[in-house]
Amino acid sequence: MAAHGPQVGRRMERLESRAKVTGRADYTHNVVLPRMLHAKIARSTVAHARIRSIDVSEAAALPGVHSVVTAADVKRVIAKPFYGPAFHDQPILAIDKVRHVGEPVAVVLASDLHVAEAATHLIRIDYDVLPAVFDEVEAASSDVFVHDELKPAGTFPDLKHLQGRSGTNVALDFKVRRGDVDKAFAEAAHVFDDTFRTGQVMHVPLEPMVTVVDPGDEHIVIHTASQSPSFVRIEIARLLGWRENQVQVKTRLLGGGFGAKLYIKLEALATALALLARRPVRVALTMEEQFFTITKHGTTFRIQSAVNADGIITGRRCEVWWNGGAYADIGPRVTQKSGFTASGPYDIENVSIDSYQVYTNLPPAGAFRGFGITQVVWGYECQADIIARRLGLDPVEFRRRNLLREGRPHATGTPMHDAALHRVLELTAERMQWNQPFDHGTPERRRGRGIAIGFKALVAPTTSVATLSLQGDGSAILSMSTVDMGQGSDTAMAMVAAEVLGIRAERVRVVHPDTDSTPYDMATLGSRSTFHMAHAVRLAAEDVLAKLSAMATELGVPDRGAAGAGELLRRKYGMPAGNIVGTGSFVPPYVSPxxxxxxxxxxxxxxxIGAAGVEVEVDTETGHIEIVRFENVVDCGTPINPKIVETQISSAAIQQLGMTLFEEMEFDELGQLRNASFAEYKIPGIHDIPERIGCAIADNVQRNGPFGAKGVGESGTFGVSPAIAAAIEDAVGVRLTALPLKPEAVYRAIAAARGDALADA
Structure with a gap:
């Protein structure tokens, strides 16, 4: 036990909390460099077209403009200017062709941001418009091709299987086959066949994307709001043909990320601009521009289930089409990692899953909090309620009968261990008082309730490395490339280090990512940091203790751990000098499918594991939905810091609430986005959320996790959407199958159910 009491399990304030509330916290938006130029981007106004010509003469002549840059200029410093974590398919600036509205085509550089902005409107781009495809199912079989050829990046082990293709919009098709599905359906007492849809939405981090690049002599420094500084260094070095140690990436605190700031976003463009100008360049997006940069996948999910007379699912077919937009980004990983969970957390002997990543002429889609899980949970949990209702079973009881139990194989054949599915379900039902009598309200204000549960596999295989430097006074400096974007990772990792060293977490200082000094971490994504980086930090701290013990033995004195570091170092060096540095590296086991x-x-x-229980009140005359009760339960193993875990659960639930009820990127038939601003794209405000949001952590231990822990940043999103849809059906008897569940959709469904002709008006 730690000398100052256990650190893991403390309800500790975040290390950076005071700096944030006093305005002293350091963000990339604060970076200002001498002679810095501002970049503003001229973007495509059409969804799919060949570029006939780009006339920059008028823009370049505007007083105050330093230069105007096109793809031809970029090629002077980067011969092959294509990037991407899965495929090298995305050009730094459009080359020959544009593939979505809002794609960067040219850039103006100026010392004055407003001059640069004005000049973008003077750039004349002539297009030869091509047919476009926007729907993911149609695009999968269309003869309108977004790309002529696909070039796999080959960067990550789990994406090594990707192949180059031509003549298709399908970037990846991933499948799972288990048992005899045809036989299960032939013998079924009941067969269900439903299709569920979600649209594209945006991450809306309140700190928009920003990158500042400072060019030197065969060395550049990239200041960027990124969730993956290690990948940025690797990818920029590849693009330039430089050594990795010629590229330094520095990341500060992030004002939100949610997947939007992963891999390469602005860094390649800012690097090319800085090398061309030979001056520091700042590329900072407006909130509107973020809508054209990265989104969450829209999906179409067809799910068929064979069910026996006892309400047991005996077979399931799933087809999931993911709308990847114009560039793959990390969509193939989303397609695989979430695709293989499409049959749900259920014990089904016979499963067939097909999951397709499809190119379209919409803005690119990539990682988003939940990493595709919320889209598939939306489908399989909505159908769970449809099945239960048709068979006359209580929705909770139906799930009890079918949920996987400890040691049983998932559809991929991997046994499920330490997954508290049943505990999470029962705790959610208990908090909802599910077995108590329920008042459905009045004819004008109907009440209903619903429960849903989902699960997510941790992304693997990935690597995390940490170094820990113990100082002569027993304090410590932790260096790692995990990015704190509001989830409290700095605090959690300090607590892990402190637990091992036997000191208070406040005595650990966390160094923000700087690839010249902080070691490699694959990325801050997919709730992987608690498991991967905390293991690396634990190993680094144990390495420190081992070195202290060896030094104590060498000097012939008692080993007092971190508390005796000062005395040991004075004996070793004859003065208060030196430190003890430990390293830790962690890669979990993994077998490719x-x-x-x-x-x-x-x-x-x-x-x-995450589940939600919801009670709603529906105004039958307007379709308006009010969340009356909101309970969220997760299995995160042993929580490192319960206080932060609770805020993670509630924040995840609120974010998914927005995508359930309000958020939708509205495109017209030409691929033009109608609502790229907070004036029209609504996220939840204080009046949209219930007065109290219930949060609970199921009692569980992840036996292979650091101190029994595993990730939690996404679990609170899983069950929200299907639970709300179930509650609406319980209230007014209509089942909605597409997100978002806007009042108009609810009202139209109510009107259609009663045969009202206005339903289609």
Missing amino acids: DHDTGQSPDITPNWM
Whole structure:
């Protein structure tokens, strides 16, 4: 036990909390460099077209403009200016062709931001418009091709299977096959066939994307609001043909990320501009521009289930089409990692899953909090309620009968261990008082309730490395490339280090990512940091203790751990000098899924579980929905810091609430986005959320996790959407199958159910 009491499990304030509330916290937006130029982007106004010509003469002649840059200029410093974590398919600036509205085509550089902005409107771009495709299902079989050729990046082990293709919009098709699905359906007492849809939405981090690049002599410094500084260094070095140690990436605190700031976003463009100008360049997006940069996948999910007379699911077919937009980004990983969970957390002997990443002429889609899980949970949990209702079963009881139990294999063949599915379900039902009598309200204000549960596999295989430097006074400096974007990772990792060293977490200083000094971390994504980086930090701290013990033995004195570091160092060096540096590296075990069946004995090191219980009140005359009760329960193993875990659960639930009820990127038939601003794109405000949001952590231990822990940043999103849809049906008897569940959609469904002709007006 730690000398100052256990650190893991403390309800501790965040290390950076005071700096944030006093305005002293350091963000990339604060970076100002001498002679810095501002960049503003001229973007495509059409969804799909060949570029006939770009006339920049008028823009370049505007007083105050330093230069105007097109793809031809970029090629002077980067010969092959294509990037991407899965495919090298995205040009730094459009080359020959544009593939979505809002794609960057040219850039103006100026010392004055407003001059640069004005000059973008003077750039004349002539297009030869091409047919475009926007729907993911149609695009999968269309002869309108977004890309002529696909070039796999080959960067990550789990994406090494990607192949170059031509003549298709399908970037990846991933499948799972288990048992005899045809036989299960032939013998079924009941067969269900439903299709569920979600649209594209945006991450809306309140700190928009920003990158500042300072060019030197064969060395550049990239200041960027990124969730993956290690990847930025690797990718920029590849693009330039430089050594990695010629590229330094520095990341400060982030004002939100949610997946939007992963891999390469602005860094390649800012680097090219800085090398061309030979001056520091700042590229900072407006909130509107973020809508054209990265989104969450829209999906179409067809799910068919064979069910026996006892209400047991015996077979399931799933087809999921992911709208990847114009560039793949990390969509193939989303397609695989979430695709293999499409059959749900249920014990089904016979499963067939097909998951397709499809190019369209919409803005690119990539990682988003939940990493595709919320889209598939939306489908399989909505159908769970449809099945239960048709069979006359209580929705909770139906799930009890079908949920996987400890040691049983998931559809991929990987046994589920330490996944508290049943505990999470029962705790949610208990908090909802599910077995108590329920008042459905009045004819004008109907009440209903719903429950849903989902799960997520931890992304694997990935690597995390940490270094820990113990100072002569027993304090410590932790260096890692995990990015704190509001989730409290700095605090959690300090607590892990302190737990091992036997000191208080406040005595650990966390160094923000700087690739010249902080070691490699794959990225801050997918709730992986608590599991991967905390293991690396634990190992680094244990390495420090081992070195202290060896030094104590060498000097012939008692080993007093971190508390005795000062005395040991004075004896060793004859003065208060030196420090002890420990390193830790962690990579979990992983077995790649079989190409033809998706089967793997070890497809993930752990499973995260989340459930939601919701009570709603529906105004039958307007379709307006009010959330009356909101309960969220997760299995995160042993919480490192329960206080932060609770805020993670509630914040995740609120974010998914927005995508359930309000958020939708509205495109017209030409691919033009109608609502790229907070004036028209609504996220939840204080009046949209219930007065109290219930949060609970199921009692569980992740036995292969650091101090029994696993990730939690996404678990609170899983069950929200289907639970609300179930509550609406319980209230007014209509089942909605597409998100968002806007009042108009609810009202139209109510009107249609009663045969009102106005339903289609």
